[in-house]
Amino acid sequence: MTTMSMIKALNEGLRRVLEDQPKSLVMGEDVGRLGGVFRVTDGLQKDFGSDRIIDTPLAESGIIGTAIGLALRGYRPICEIQFDGFVYPAFDQLVSQLAKIPNRSGGRVRLPVVVRIPYGGGIGAIEHHSESPEAYFAHTAGLKVVTCSNPNDAYWMIQQAAAGDDPVIFFEPKRRYHSKDDVDTESAGLDLYRARTLREGRTATLIAYGPTVDVAVNAAAAAAEEGTDLEVIDLRSLSPIDWEPLFASVRKTGRAVVVHEAPGNIGVGAEVAARLSEECFYSLESPVLRVTGYDVPYPASRLEDDYLPNLDRVLDAVDRSLEY
Amino acid sequence: MGDTQRPAKKTAKSRPKPASANEPEFVQLLTPEGQRVQHPDYDITLTDDEYRGLYRDLVITRELDAQGTALQRQGQLGLWPSLLGQEAAQVGSGRALKPQDTVFPAYRELGVQWCRGIDLISSFALFRGTDLGGRDVAADRFNMYAIVIASQTLHAAGYAMGVAMDGAVGNDDGEAVVVYHGDGATSEGDFNEALIWAGVFNSPLVLFCQNNQYAISETNARQFRLPPYRRAEGFGVPGILVDGNDVLATYAVTQAALDRARRGEGPSLVEAYTYRMQPHTTSDDATRYRDEAELDFWRAKDPIVRYRKWLSAEGLADESYFAAVDTEAGEQVRALRARVMALTDPEVTEMFDNVYAEMPPGIAAQRAEAVEFQASLEEGSDVR
Missing domain, CATH: 3.40.50.920 (Rossmann fold)
Structure with missing residues (x-):
């Protein structure tokens, strides 16, 4: 049992995914050198290299669209959308491509892509930085949508999301990012899709x-x-x-x-x-x-x-x- | 501005002869009159069999496509997007591919699919509505049709990134990725993002633009002020304009772009200047936005007529060869037609089974409900 913040728990969870799954990679805006604007990916590029922790161009549709292509090539991308209100340029790639390509293929194609989205308000932010767009994605068949509420779930749920073969939209409550709590790094306890x-x-x-x-x-x-x-x-x-x-x-x-x-x-x-x-x-x-x-x-x-x-x-x- | 930028329209009005007059500055190896011409940067040397094979591909592609239109007219398909007029662009580029290359099509690439030796039935099943066009894309190295314009350009850009990350480029045996799109796609954000991606990651990607002059009813003048091949330069990606009705030039230019990609030298954009002779799809009425004079202008540039002339003049093929190809095309059409007609409606369970790798309980419950409901209707009809 270790005490850590949700940010640290996510970071550690991602680290375990990257260690255990050689085809996994992290991609998004500022996730590499900077470690993400919330530092969730802090230090990962240093340890896993710029081929696996990829600073992408500033284009959300491009992030999701190319993640789909990488998944078609056998990779397992974990994308970061920097803020909730910036996900909409990627809407087609999320709901018409990522969600539907596996079904379109008759089950022959699986797209193991995780899309992390810091979401929600309560941090005194400017417009587009406090939204809760989960219903759009929960309404879309082909996507799975989860959200963590505490560091222990953050640590395990990100690993469980990355382990499955379905696309997962992973919402992280940014006003809880700095909350600290015990994380049991030995045992997951609960399946990803359980209340x-x-x-x-x-x-x-x-x-x-x-x-x-x-x-x-x-x-x-x-x-x-x-x-x-x-x-x-x-x-x-x-x-x-x-x-x-x-x-x-x-x-x-x-x-x-x-x-x-x-x-x-x-x-x-x-x-x-x-x-x-x-x-x-x-x-x-x-x-x-x-x-x-x-x-x-x-x-x-x-x-x-x-x-x-x-x-x-x-x-x-x-x-x-x-x-x- | 506006329509004065349309070379086709402008030329059509003046009715020039020969058809090679007033063409854009593109790479051409075979004129509309069937004259072989030289280009300083691009050339092609194939075996006699390969030259004849291109003719066979062109004719069979045209006939299979025509069958798509016929099947739609007969109520056997819900829709058909004809490629008539674009055969050379598709066959030239399709035949330039090596087996290890991967294709991301739009939704009109029957000719490329034919050249790749992939069962065409998936495309007909899609337009018949018996499935959504699914295939084994990894084995085929030919992805599913993409209906949302330009969406596939990003998938190709990501896939090409992966090819480079796998170290599968760097020599003449490297893998290249080609994505097909139209002139309309160049207005979409995804297309421009794909160019950014391919450029900054130096990916082994060839963007193959079939500029068929129309995005449904809208001409090039409404899509760009600068043609796609020139816009590519702005992304740091070489762009080249080729006569898309010239199968030899399309082959040569695409091959060079693919080789560049497979050697690890990065992406390029090929703009194949061609023309969509049919309406956008069988649901479209092209008479509302273009006239016969324009069609006549492009008929004179037909890709098959010029190639046949050249083959004859070179003594590479004679009337008996052309007749044999016609016979084979007829057989292909009949075989495909029979298979299309035999495509039956899927089971109701189909819509539930492939949505997720791990089916959620809610969908499993709805699946059971749908099966039970259907069974109850069948029982009811027995009673009656």
Whole structure:
């Protein structure tokens, strides 16, 4: 057990991938000499060389498109998109090429490409640096979408994503990058596409992922002080979603609140609410509620505390659920 | 500006004779009249059999393509993008490839596919809608058709990077990668990013632009002010303009570009100046944007007519050879037609089975649901 930040955990996880899998490579803007703008790839080029840690031209479609070509050649690229809001120039290559070529080929081609995207707000950034675009990709068949919420998951999930043969969009909550926690470097513990129950409770279920997991955990701790016993589930995988733990939890608690930073409209929370109502209808004591970013563009950073789901908004939603 | 930049249109109005008048400054080894001409930088020497083989390729490609159009008209294909007029560009470049080279096509490269000796049925299955055009691309060294314009240029650029990283370049036996695209693709961001990539990584890539004068209805004048072969220079990539209706020149120029790539000397762009004689696809109506005079102008530059003239004049082939090729083309067409007609609808499970290497439980459940639902309909029809 070692204590490390999420950045260090990702760095160490990537290091293990590069050591274990000679065909793996890291590519993106500034990932080499600089070590990435967040230093996630710090020192990798020095240790693995510029053929495996590739500083690319500043062109996101090019990064994903050439990663596809490299994968067709037998390589296993791990791409970095520098910020969430910069992924859109690569949209066609992600949703029409990376996601669909394996299916187009009748299963004869597999594209083991991981796309790391630092995402979410809460860091006082300028526009395009705080977005949560996960729903676009979770909506696209052919991609798998995961997000880590803590250093231990970061360390293991990046390795698991790189080990599979399916394309994975790997969202990293940048406001949690510097959070430190224990990392068990010996045992992975949980499969990549499994949800994790972080706290057991009987009153209501909080469902979160990525940056809002911490918010949900804190809300549950505050609620406990007031005698409200909340269960907290970290989805971890957004496509596919590991439904059974959610169904089991909601059948027990009868109430659910989904928390994410992305706008609520047509978002991951909407899918969760729909499936819970389909599968747990007779167990539900109240409608599934969502605490999300508002349905507006991400605001100027001085307003982001009002935009992002926070402890008070989550507890307010729990109250509304209980009062229903 | 605008249409005054169109050499084809401008020349068409003045109806010049011979057809070789007013052509752009391109590499040409065989004039539209079938005269063999010399070029200071490019030449070609093939065996007699190889020269005859190019004619066979041209004719069979044209006939198989025509069958694609016919099958669509008969309701057997949903769509067909004809290559009529572009046979020399495809056969010349296709035959210049070595076995170790890898092709990234767009969606009109039936002639290249033929030259590579790859089963053509995948292209017909795609346009019949029985599958999405999947093949064993690694074994074929010929990738799947790319429908999204220019998307394949980046795949080729990445693949070529990998070839160089594998150390598979550096001598005459090295591997080269060729990506086919049209004039319209040069307006896309992906094409320009591919040039950047190929340039800065010095990749063994040949971008083969079939400038067939049209991106559906839009002419070159709406795609660029500077032709693609000259734009390549701006990326630090050599560009060369070749008569795309001249199979010998296309062969020679592509071979030089491929050899350069395989020796590790980097990427280049070949712009094959040609013409799409048919509408964009069977769904298009070209009469809305071009006239007969323009078609006549290009008919006079037909790639097969000039090559046949030259073969005859050189004594390389006679009428009995041409007749034998026609007979073989007919046989090829009949065999392919029978196979296309025999392509049956896939099982409903097909749409689920290949999306992921590891099928998620949700898709497995939907697959089971679809199978069960279909079975229930069949049971219902039994009852009736």
